[in-house]
Amino acid sequence: MRALVVGGGVVGLFAAYYLRxxxxxxxxxxxxEPGEASRAAAGILEFTRFKINRINAVGYPTAYLSMLSRGAARIRHMDPKWILAYARSYGRDPGEDAWEAVREMGRFSWAEYRRLAEERNDFDYAEEPLYELVDDVDKEVEELRRDPLRPKFEEAEFEGRRAVAYLEAARLSTDLAARRIREEAAPGRIAAYAEAVGDGFVVAGGRRMEADVVVVAAGWRTSRLLGLPVAPFKGYGFRVKTPRRPRAMFIDLADTGVAVVPLGGWIKATGRFDMDSTEDHSPAERVLAGARKLLGDVEVLDMAVGYRPCTPDGLPIVERLGERLVVAAGACRLGWTFGPALGRMAADLALGRVKEARFPSSRFGRRTP
Ligand SMILES: Cc1cc2nc3c(=O)[nH]c(=O)nc-3n(C[C@H](O)[C@H](O)[C@H](O)COP(=O)(O)OP(=O)(O)OC[C@H]3O[C@@H](n4cnc5c(N)ncnc54)[C@H](O)[C@@H]3O)c2cc1C
Known part of the structure; x- marks a missing residue:
């Protein structure tokens, strides 16, 4: 079977890996370059911390507006269809079947990362708690007790501050993991963007190519290729060296909004959640300022830009759209966490092993052809 995978971010790479x-x-x-688009990510694998993707939860718009007014986020991308789908899905709980599918994605992805690390841990994989620093720990704990994913957590202390520790977590280097999956999938490559995709064909670089199956994993640009509601939430990731090394990975939601992941050779500091598809990356400076506040005088090795592809309800879209066309997009903030499961689901649909989609786009009112 010949497969064309459109998009070499983490989801496309894992789809290529399982197909291969x-x-x-x-x-x-x-x-x-394959992996480049997903490199900005912190590399936190938060297998049961799905609440960060729940952008349609009641109260989220108020929190986001407050971020906008403080300059902690910005909007530079407007897609009326996405906004309409958002308004329709606002406050809606996807139901127990969807939650069970998310739990399964977490279990599968965790087992796969463990397997890959046991074979050869060349991507800095380690299992450790994720500390979340929030203003009101008691409120956070109260909300977590009602969380449909039933995450395992405990109240904790982190560097002198009260925190919530998520226990079902791990971390990896996105730079190294992308390289590992790319090497194992060893795909052929066409270095061009697809201009159009359809049932069994892709047009790229002015050339039309046919395949037994096409898998579209083009991040937020899936919206342009297939008309699905996926919006870009831009963020920035810095690889830095610091005089002081934090004892574990953490997310500072109380102040800077920056996530920090200490890795073998460097520390990753990431932040921002801007609905923004422009080439203006000036908000990255604020991420760096936040990193300096948390870590002291950091030396920057490099910076990467990424676009979290979010559907209005924060759940992915993985489905078959035609006899020979599959889509896998919309991982939002959790593309690394669920990358193996999303890639596997896309491959299973492409191979015809699975007929029914667990995350169809029809929930946004679009009829699957
Ligand atoms: C700052 C930041 C921190 C993050 N931290 C984490 C984290 O700690 N843990 C976690 O789980 N997730 C994290 N994420 C989220 C994660 O990075 C995304 O969910 C993930 O990158 C989505 O993967 P994707 O393959 O769907 O899309 P992308 O990574 O956006 O990749 C899409 C690919 O498709 C290509 N493409 C687009 N259009 C076309 C076209 N027309 N033709 C061909 N190719 C095309 C792009 O060039 C790109 O290579 C973070 C993201 C950011 C920005």
Whole structure:
């Protein structure tokens, strides 16, 4: 079987990896180096901390507006169809079947990362708690007790502050993990953006290519290729060296909004959640300022830009759209956490092993062809 995978971010790479393991010949179509688009991520694997993706939860718009007014977020991308779908899905609980599918994604992805690390831990994988620093720990704990994913957590102390420790967590280097998956999937490559995709074909670089199956994993740009509601929430990731090393990974939600992940050779500091598809990356400075506040005088090794692809309800879209067309997009803030599961689901649909989609786009009112 010949498969064309459109998009070489973490989801496309894992789809290529599983297709290849089943003997498919895979060609990646992407104008960027495979893995480059997902490199900005912190690399926190938060297998049961789904609440950060619940952007349609009651109260979220108020929190986001407050971030906008403080300059902690900005909007530079307007997609009326996305906004309409958001308004429709606002406050809606996706139901127990969807929550069970999310739990399964967490279990599968965790087991796969463990397997890959046991084979060869060349991507700095380690299991450790994630500390979340919030203003009101008691309120956070109260909310977590009602969380449908039933995350395991405890109240904790982190560097002199009260915190919530998530216990079902791990971390990896996104730079190294992307390289590992790319090497194992060893896909062929067409270094161009797809201009159009359809049932069994892709047009890229002015050329039309046919395949037994096409998997579209183009992040937020899936909205442009297939008309699905996926919006870009831009963020920035710095690799830094610091005089002082924090004892574990943490997210400072109380003040800077910055996530910090100490890795073998460097520390990753990431932040911002801007609905923004522009090339103006000036808000990155604020992430760096936040990192300096938390870590002291950091030396910057490099900076990467990423676009979290979010659907209006924060759940992904993974489905078959035609005989020979599959889509996997919308991981939002959790593409690394659920990358293996999303790639596996896309591969299973592409191989015809699974017929029914767990995360169809029809929930936004769009009829699947
Ligand atoms: C600052 C930041 C921190 C993050 N931290 C974490 C974290 O700690 N843990 C976690 O789980 N997740 C994290 N994420 C989220 C994670 O990075 C995303 O969910 C993930 O990158 C989504 O993967 P994707 O492959 O769907 O899309 P992307 O990573 O956006 O990749 C999409 C790919 O498709 C390509 N493409 C687009 N259009 C076309 C086209 N027309 N033709 C061909 N190719 C195309 C792009 O060039 C790109 O390579 C973070 C994200 C950011 C920005």
């Amino acid at each position: 393991r089943e003997g498919a010949e895979v060609v990646l179509v992407d104008g960027l």
